[in-house]
């Protein structure tokens with residue numbers, strides 16, 4: 001399905017990432033948003049609040065992030081595409097409802113414009129230290145999808161993708177932005193609506209009585225229903241059977257939770273996305289994502305100028321992690337350097353997948369500003385020495 | 386459920402409430418003598434008498450013994466997280482204002498962990514009905530103190546007796562802006578049904594507190610007898626004072642329970658305010674929400 005032109009601001013713009021993210025959501029068909037102000041993410045909902053009344057959408061500033069993160073799920077079950085936007089402290093408050101979205105298979109988008117943490121940390125300065133929280137923060141076993149844009153243009157593009165992925169797999173999708181990407185202004189080209197692919201919600205065609213709201217269909221994903229259509233369905237955060245009824249035993253748990261996890265793990269090949277440059281003949285590969293990818297590019301350039309064959313692997317989808325590809329790269333036996341704005345989070349995944357097949361090095365950073373490219377450069381040179 | 390039907394001797398009848406329940410989920414989990422089932426009977430009756438299109442009624446619960454109500458109703462039903470049904474319902478209602486949204490949950494769920502959402506929903510005057518079954522404690526988790534446990538009732542976490550000041554729920558709802566506020570006990574089945582009907586018909590946030598026995602935990606631990614004895618207490622100690630000043634309806638341990646309809650007023654809902662403000666600011670170009678396809682029916 002193509003985007004509804006009313007929500008698409010086609011043309012060439014100079015936007016920061018937060019504004020671009022808002023426009024991406026509108027293009028994707030988002031018509032409900034709930035949020036609670038928090039730096040450095042607030043511009044997203046400020047723009048939504050301004051734009052929605054002209055588009056038949058509703059924004060509500062809730063009393064806190066706990067409320068925002070569940071109000072949006074109410075909106076989804078009433079038929080809207082919905083998102084919420086926050087930063088670290090707010091994301092921490094939302095965790096229980098990421099689990100709710102996972103177990104009730106509620107397609108929705110959470111935008112996290114990352115700042116330095118923990119706690120109030122660095123409200124106005126960047127970080128990439130929510131990566132593990134985004135993946136593991138709610139209790140229990142579950143899977144979700146997370147994307148990491150590195151520019152305002154990608155904030156637009158990936159927000160559209162985030163909504164589409166949410167509909168396809170019926171999982172919460174995390175937009176892992178950061179303060180730099182959120183606040184940097186660059187050119188953003190918004191294409192014509194008829195060129196923007198939008199995934200519609202896959203509603204059931206079954207009638208009341210035959211419809212089972214959690215019976216897996218295409219892609220192991222059940223068809224949706226929405227309140228008010230006469231299906232009289234039941235949704236619960238308890239472990240449930242295909243009818244959506246609570247079943248509190250080990251077999252039901254095994255059946256449901258394995259499907260929730262498998263629908264992502266077994267289909268990861270279709271979800272994983274990365275960008276690579278010159279990895280085939282590389283003597284060293286730099287892995288990075290988000291704003292740090294942009295900084296790493298400079299370091300790669302510097303090393304190449306010294307004649308080092310450097311490849312780049314950049315995560316677009318961070319969760320699920322590109323496990324298979326990293327194993328292949330590691331199997332070459334050449335070192336892999338990872339740069340990220342935390343003290344080692346996605347690096348754990350890298351190490352796990354490299355499994356000793358190659359040397360790995362972490363270029364960490366506690367956050368507050370981006371890496372100095374020199375530091376990444378030094379790590380590259382060290383790795384090939 | 387304690388109070389099954391109006392069944393009279395020698396006259397086998399189908400329980401009139403059954404069509405409103407998910408029969409395939411029976412038996413329910415509630416203990417004998419528990420008041421929650423009584424309130425559900427009243428709710429089913431109120432739904433019938435309201436002649437609402439039940440396909441357009443959604444019920445949202447949190448977690449608790451009362452939180453199980455959503456799961457037993459044959460409606461679009463959402464059993465959400467502990468304390469958050471009002472926030473979920475806010476999203477549900479605003480995303481499709483054609484739905485009739487009812488939140489049904491316990492005193493712990495709505496007023497302790499969920500208190501913030503409750504007061505803000507009242508303030509905003511979101512168009513929904515909130516039913517709070519107040520059994521003076523946390524039933525589901527084994528009888529701990531809640532924000533309504535009166536001094537000196539004992540609970541598992543107040544073994545020497547509760548001592549905190551309690552919430553006076555009608556006053557809380559009233560002062561935060563609810564447009565309809567009533568309190569009844571499970572002794573008052575006809576009045577509960579009537580109040581629910583009125584609440585369902587009311588535009589804006591309607592709130593009903595139902596004082597309800599938890600024989601298993603509250604009654605027994607406090608040596609107050611069984612469900613029947615709770616009924617006797619309600620019968621003998623309830624005072625109907627409709628229009629009472631909500632500041633004066635606080636409940637003391639085994640004391641007088643002032644019942645009635647305390648508030649019934651008009652106030653613009655969140656959505657009315659949203660449309661009024663936007664229309665004023667944006668002018669003729671503004672198209673009121675919800676946008677309807679062909680002027681009728683479902684929201685876009």
Ligand SMILES: Cc1ncc(C[n+]2csc(CCOP(=O)(O)OP(=O)(O)O)c2C)c(N)n1
Pocket residue numbers: 448449450451452467490491492493494495518520522523524525526531
């Ligand atoms: C976040 C969270 N905290 C605690 C619990 C445990 N819990 C489940 S129900 C409940 C209290 C229920 O009390 P109330 O709302 O009064 O309902 P009742 O069982 O009395 O009807 C608690 C504390 C939970 N499920 N989630």
Ligand code: SF4
Pocket residue numbers: 414415416418419420421450451520524525598599600601602
């Ligand atoms: S524990 Fe109390 S509130 Fe819960 S079902 Fe039993 S009697 Fe009712």
Ligand SMILES: [Mg+2]
Pocket residue numbers: 449491492493518519520521522523524531
């Ligand atoms: Mg209770």
